[in-house]
Amino acid sequence: xxxxxxxxxxxxxxxxxxxxxxxxxxxxxxxxxxxxxxxxxxxxxxxxxxxxxxxxxxxxxxxxxxxxxxxxxxxxxxxxxxxxxxxxxxxxxxxxxxxxxxxxxxxxxxxxxxxxxxxxxxxxxxxxxxxxxxxxxxxxxxxxxxxxxxxxxxxxxxxxxxxxxxxxxxxxxxxxxxxxxxxxxxxxxxxxxxxxxxxxxxxxxxxxxxxxxxxxxxxxxxxxxxxxxxxxxxxxxxxxxxxxxxxxxxxxxxxxxxxxxxxxxxxxxxxxxxxxxxxxxxxxxxxxxxxxxxxxxxxxxxxxxxxxxxxxxxxxxxxxxxxxxxx
Amino acid sequence: xxxxxxxxxxxxxxxxxxxxxxxxxxxxxxxxxxxxxxxxxxxxxxxxxxxxxxxxxxxxxxxxxxxxxxxxxxxxxxxxxxxxxxxxxxxxxxxxxxxxxxxxxxxxxxxxxxxxxxxxxxxxxxxxxxxxxxxxxxxxxxxxxxxxxxxxxxxxxxxxxxxxxxxxxxxxxxxxxxxxxxxxxxxxxxxxxxxxxxxxxxxxxxxxxxxxxxxxxxxxxxxxxxxxxxxxxxxxxxxxxxxxxxxxxxxxxxxxxxxxxxxx
Amino acid sequence: xxxxxxxxxxxxxxxxxxxxxxxxxxxxxxxxxxxxxxxxxxxxxxxxxxxxxxxxxxxxxxxxxxxxxxxxxxxxxxxxxxxxxxxxxxxxxxxxxxxxxxxxxxxxxxxxxxxxxxxxxxxxxxxxxxxxxxxxxxxxxxxxxxxxxxxxxxxxxxxxxxxxxxxxxxxxxxxxxxxxxxxxxxxxxxxxxxxxxxxxxxxxxxxxxxxxxxxxxxxxxxxxxxxxxxxxxxxxxxxxxxxxxxxxxxxxxxxxxxxxxxxxxxxxxxxxxxxxxxxxxxxxxxxxxxxxxxxxxxxxxxxxxxxxxxxxxxxxxxxxxxxxxxxxxxxxxxxxxxxxxxxxxxxxxxxxxxxxxxxxxxxxxxxxxxxxxxxxxxxxxxxxxx
Numbered sequence: 001x002x003x004x005x006x007x008x009x010x011x012x013x014x015x016x017x018x019x020x021x022x023x024x025x026x027x028x029x030x031x032x033x034x035x036x037x038x039x040x041x042x043x044x045x046x047x048x049x050x051x052x053x054x055x056x057x058x059x060x061x062x063x064x065x066x067x068x069x070x071x072x073x074x075x076x077x078x079x080x081x082x083x084x085x086x087x088x089x090x091x092x093x094x095x096x097x098x099x100x101x102x103x104x105x106x107x108x109x110x111x112x113x114x115x116x117x118x119x120x121x122x123x124x125x126x127x128x129x130x131x132x133x134x135x136x137x138x139x140x141x142x143x144x145x146x147x148x149x150x151x152x153x154x155x156x157x158x159x160x161x162x163x164x165x166x167x168x169x170x171x172x173x174x175x176x177x178x179x180x181x182x183x184x185x186x187x188x189x190x191x192x193x194x195x196x197x198x199x200x201x202x203x204x205x206x207x208x209x210x211x212x213x214x215x216x217x218x219x220x221x222x223x224x225x226x227x228x229x230x231x232x233x234x235x236x237x238x239x240x241x242x243x244x245x246x247x248x249x250x251x252x253x254x255x256x257x258x259x260x261x262x263x264x265x266x267x268x269x270x271x272x273x274x275x276x277x278x279x280x281x282x283x284x285x286x287x288x289x290x291x292x293x294x295x296x297x298x299x300x301x302x303x304x305x306x307x308x309x310x311x312x313x314x315x316x317x318x319x320x321x322x323x324x325x326x327x
Numbered sequence: 328x329x330x331x332x333x334x335x336x337x338x339x340x341x342x343x344x345x346x347x348x349x350x351x352x353x354x355x356x357x358x359x360x361x362x363x364x365x366x367x368x369x370x371x372x373x374x375x376x377x378x379x380x381x382x383x384x385x386x387x388x389x390x391x392x393x394x395x396x397x398x399x400x401x402x403x404x405x406x407x408x409x410x411x412x413x414x415x416x417x418x419x420x421x422x423x424x425x426x427x428x429x430x431x432x433x434x435x436x437x438x439x440x441x442x443x444x445x446x447x448x449x450x451x452x453x454x455x456x457x458x459x460x461x462x463x464x465x466x467x468x469x470x471x472x473x474x475x476x477x478x479x480x481x482x483x484x485x486x487x488x489x490x491x492x493x494x495x496x497x498x499x500x501x502x503x504x505x506x507x508x509x510x511x512x513x514x515x516x517x518x519x520x521x522x523x524x525x526x527x528x529x530x531x532x533x534x535x536x537x538x539x540x541x542x543x544x545x546x547x548x549x550x551x552x553x554x555x556x557x558x559x560x561x562x563x564x565x566x567x568x569x570x571x572x573x574x575x576x577x578x579x580x581x582x583x584x585x586x587x588x589x590x591x
Numbered sequence: 592x593x594x595x596x597x598x599x600x601x602x603x604x605x606x607x608x609x610x611x612x613x614x615x616x617x618x619x620x621x622x623x624x625x626x627x628x629x630x631x632x633x634x635x636x637x638x639x640x641x642x643x644x645x646x647x648x649x650x651x652x653x654x655x656x657x658x659x660x661x662x663x664x665x666x667x668x669x670x671x672x673x674x675x676x677x678x679x680x681x682x683x684x685x686x687x688x689x690x691x692x693x694x695x696x697x698x699x700x701x702x703x704x705x706x707x708x709x710x711x712x713x714x715x716x717x718x719x720x721x722x723x724x725x726x727x728x729x730x731x732x733x734x735x736x737x738x739x740x741x742x743x744x745x746x747x748x749x750x751x752x753x754x755x756x757x758x759x760x761x762x763x764x765x766x767x768x769x770x771x772x773x774x775x776x777x778x779x780x781x782x783x784x785x786x787x788x789x790x791x792x793x794x795x796x797x798x799x800x801x802x803x804x805x806x807x808x809x810x811x812x813x814x815x816x817x818x819x820x821x822x823x824x825x826x827x828x829x830x831x832x833x834x835x836x837x838x839x840x841x842x843x844x845x846x847x848x849x850x851x852x853x854x855x856x857x858x859x860x861x862x863x864x865x866x867x868x869x870x871x872x873x874x875x876x877x878x879x880x881x882x883x884x885x886x887x888x889x890x891x892x893x894x895x896x897x898x899x900x901x902x903x904x905x906x907x908x909x910x911x912x913x914x915x916x917x918x919x920x921x922x923x924x925x926x927x928x929x930x931x932x933x934x935x936x937x938x939x940x941x942x943x944x945x946x947x948x949x950x951x952x953x954x955x956x957x958x959x960x961x962x963x964x965x966x967x968x969x970x971x972x973x974x975x976x977x
Binding site: 221247248250251257260263264265267279280281282283286304307 | 628632672675677745748761823830848849850851879880
C-alpha cells in the first residue's frame with residue numbers, strides 16, 4: 001500500500017533549490033493529518049552536500065541515487081531514474097517544485113507511472129474518503145489567476161503527484177540537530193541520455209525586447225510630467241526591467257512604438273509589471289496578461305488601472321521612485 | 328526536415344468567473360486564439376523549414392471549432408494540419424491528452440522534430456510536450472529560448488535553455504520534442520492573403536475511431552486527475568490598496584519586487 | 592431654483608458627454624452609472640475620426656460634425672492628450688460622381704468654417720499624400736490637413752473629470768438593475784450595490800445595450816446591432832515613411848495607429864437586412880479582441896488589392912469586433928419616450944464621437960429648460976413609432 005510523502009530535492013551545483021526546501025513545510029502540513037513519513041529523493045552526481053542540507057530541514061528519510069555522471073538537463077535519463085526510485089519507494093504522494101526542471105522531468109515520470117501530475121499548486125489540503133483513507137486536495141490557479149480549481153488524483157492512481165508553486169510555503173529553519181535515515185539505491189542504473197550539455201553560454205546582456213522581458217515597467221501620461229521619465233528609466237535599470245508605455249509615451253517619442261502596450265501595440269506577459277502614472281484605459285490594459293505581480297501607482301484613487309492590478313498605491317510616482325532609489 | 332507543431336486553442340480572455348451556486352466556470356466570451364507561446368513554436372518551425380525544406384504539420388486536439396486555430400496556424404505558414412476532435416477524448420488531463428496527440432502524430436506520418444509552446448496561457452501546466460515525448464519514446468528539451476540546426480550533424484538539434492540563471496547550449500538526438508518559450512522570437516504575422524490561402528490548405532480530421540486508443544485511456548475515463556471544484560480567489564478583482572508615506576510605499580514596493588524576483 | 596435630478600445609465604461617450612453638458616446647469620444633479628469602466632466598451636472600439644468631410648454623416652448635419660470637432664480641439668488645447676488628437680489630415684476618395692458631390696459640398700462647408708480643404712484630381716498629388724494608394728478608377732479625392740482622429744476613451748474620461756469638477760458624480764463598476772416607474776413616470780433606479788436613487792429623469796446612454804436597458808421600463812428601443820470589424824495592420828516595410836492620413840472610401844476606412852494602420856469596414860456599407868452584417872446580439876458576450884468574421888478577410892483583401900495595394904500584404908497584428916447600435920435610418924434616438932422622464936441618448940451607431948457633443952448640448956437644454964431644437968426634432972424617438 002502506497003505510503004509516505006515524498007519531496008523531490010531539485011539541486012544545482014550541489015545546492016538544494018530553495019523551492020524544494022519549501023516543500024518540506026507543505027509536506028509537514030499534510031503529515032499533521034495523515035501521520036505519514038516525509039522523505040526526499042535525490043538523484044545527482046554531487047549529492048552529498050544536498051543530502052546534508054536535507055537532513056537539516058528535518059525530513060525523516062532521504063533516498064539517494066548517486067549518479068556516475070552529471071545528468072543535468074538530461075530529462076530522459078533523469079526521469080527514468082526517478083520513476084524507478086518511486087516504484088521502489090511507493091509513496092502515496094510526491095511534491096515537486098513547479099520549476100522548469102520539476103515540470104519537465106516529472107511530466108515524463110507521470111507518463112511512465114501512469115499517474116497524474118497536477119501543475120503549479122498554491123495550496124494543498126488533506127481530504128478524507130468514506131473508507132477513512134486520505135487524499136490531497138490540490139488547489140491551483142487557472143485562467144491566469146482568475147479562478148482557482150481543486151484537483152484530485154483519482155482513487156487507484158498512485159502516487160498523487162503535484163508541482164507546487166515556489167514562494168507559497170516558507171522553508172523550515174534548518175537545524176543541525178535534525179537527522180535522517182539515508183538510503184542509497186545503488187541498484188538503480190542511470191541509462192544513456194540522448195541529450196548532452198555542450199556548453200554554458202555567457203549570460204546575455206539584458207535584452208531590450210519587451211516581449212521576452214520578465215519584468216516590465218509601464219509608464220503612462222503621469223511619466224511625461226516634470227522629467228519623471230529619467231527617474232523611471234533609473235528605476236527600470238535598477239530592477240532589470242524593460243520599459244513599455246501607453247500611447248502618449250509613444251506620441252511624444254519617449255519610447256519607440258514597439259514598446260507601446262495595448263490594442264494598437266503589443267501584448268506583453270511579464271511576471272512582474274509595475275505600472276506608473278497609467279490611467280488604465282481598456283485599450284492599454286488588454287495588452288498586459290498573465291502577470292504574477294502587478295503593482296500600479298497613480299495619483300487618482302479612482303484610476304481604472306486599480307481594477308486590473310494586484311496592488312495599488314495612490315501616490316505621486318516621483319516621490320515613491322525617489323525613495324525607492326535610495327533603498 | 329519534417330516538423331510537427333502542437334498547438335492549443337486558448338480563450339482570448341482569461342476573464343472567467345465561477346457561478347457561486349453550481350461552481351461551474353462562466354466565460355466572458357467563447358472567443359479562442361492560438362496560445363501565444365505556440366506562435367513562437369510555429370516561428371521556429373518556419374525558420375527550420377526555410378533552412379532545410381520539408382513540411383510543417385500543425386496538430387491540435389479540441390472541439391470542431393479549433394479548426395480556426397489550425398487555419399490561423401496555416402496562415403502563419405504551416406503547410407498542413409490535423410484536428411483531433413471526438414467527445415471520447417474531450418475533457419482529458421495532460422496524461423490522457425498527450426496519449427492522444429502522440430497517437431495522432433504516429434498515425435499522420437514520420438517527423439524529425441516536434442515543437443510546442445512551452446506553457447499555455449490558460450492551464451499553464453507545461454507538461455504536454457514532455458509527455459508526448461515520453462509516449463513516443465524520444466527525448467525532449469523543455470522551455471527553450473532558441474533552436475539551431477547544423478546540416479553537418481543531421482541527426483541532432485541544438486537548443487539554448489535558460490535555467491538556474493544560466494544559458495545552456497544543449498544538443499539533442501532527433502527525433503525529439505522541443506517546447507519553445509513565449510517571447511523567444513518574433514513570430515511572423517499572417518496577412519490577408521495568407522489567411523485566405525490557408526482556407527484551402529489540407530486539414531485532416533481524426534476521431535478516436537482512427538486512433539483506436541482504448542476508451543479507458545483517453546478523455547475523462549483515461550485521466551488520473553479530476554477537477555472537483557472551482558472557486559473565485561478571495562479579495563475580488565480590485566487591487567489591494569497599500570497605504571503609507573512615499574518612503575513606506577517604496578519599501579513595500581521593493582519587498583514585493585524582490586520576493587517575486589526570487590521566484591523567477 | 593428647483594434642482595433636477597438626472598441619472599445617466601452608461602459611461603461611454605454618450606453618457607459622459609451628456610453628463611458634462613448637464614453639469615453646466617446650476618440646478619442639475621447628475622449621476623452617471625457605468626457597469627464597467629469609463630469609455631471602455633463600444634467607445635473604446637471607436638476609430639474617433641471626426642473628419643471635416645466624409646460621407647458618414649450627411650452634409651445636412653454639418654453643424655453637428657463641426658461642434659464635435661471644435662469641442663475636442665478645445666479640449667485638446669486645454670490639456671494636451673486629453674482628447675487624444677492625432678492631426679494626420681484626411682483623404683476622402685471619390686469613386687463615383689455621387690460621392691464626389693458629397694465631398695465637394697463637405698469641402699465648401701469646411702472652408703466656410705475656416706478650415707482648409709481641397710478637391711484633388713491630380714493623381715500624382717494624391718499619391719504624394721498616400722503613396723500606397725492606387726489612383727486607377729477614382730475620380731479624385733478630398734483632402735484637408737486640419738483634422739485627424741481622436742481617442743473616444745480619452746475623451747470620455749476627460750468629460751467625466753470635467754463633469755465631476757462641476758459637481759457631477761460618476762459611479763463605475765455599478766450596474767443599474769431596475770428603473771423605478773410609477774404611474775408611467777420614472778422616479779428613480781436601483782443598482783447592483785443594492786442602493787436606490789430618486790431621479791426626475793433617467794437617461795439611457797447604453798448604446799448597444801439599449802434594447803436591454805429599455806426592457807426595464809417596457810420601452811422597445813428599435814435598434815439593431817451592426818458589426819464593426821477592424822484589423823490592425825503592420826505595413827510590409829514595418830514603418831511607413833509618410834504620415835498615413837485618415838483614409839475614407841465608401842466601403843472602408845483606415846487611419847494610423849502608432850506605426851500600424853487601423854482599418855475598418857465603413858459604417859454606411861452595413862446592410863441591416865444582411866444577417867452577416869446586422870442582428871440583435873448580446874454585447875456582454877463580445878470579446879475585447881478577436882471575433883471578426885471570415886467574410887471580412889475576403890472583403891478587405893479584395894478592397895485593398897484594388898484600392899491601396901501598397902498595404903495589402905501587411906501583417907495582421909490584431910483585430911476586434913464591435914456592435915454598433917443603429918436604428919433603421921442610421922440616425923440616433925434622442926429625447927423623450929412614452930414613459931415620462933425616461934430619456935434616450937442612444938443609437939449613435941458608428942458616429943458617437945462625432946455626434947455626442949452637439950446632441951448632448953441640445954438634449955441638456957431639453958431636459959433642463961424644456962426647450963427642443965431642430966436637431967432633437969429630427970432625431971426624436973417618435974419618428975420611429977408607428
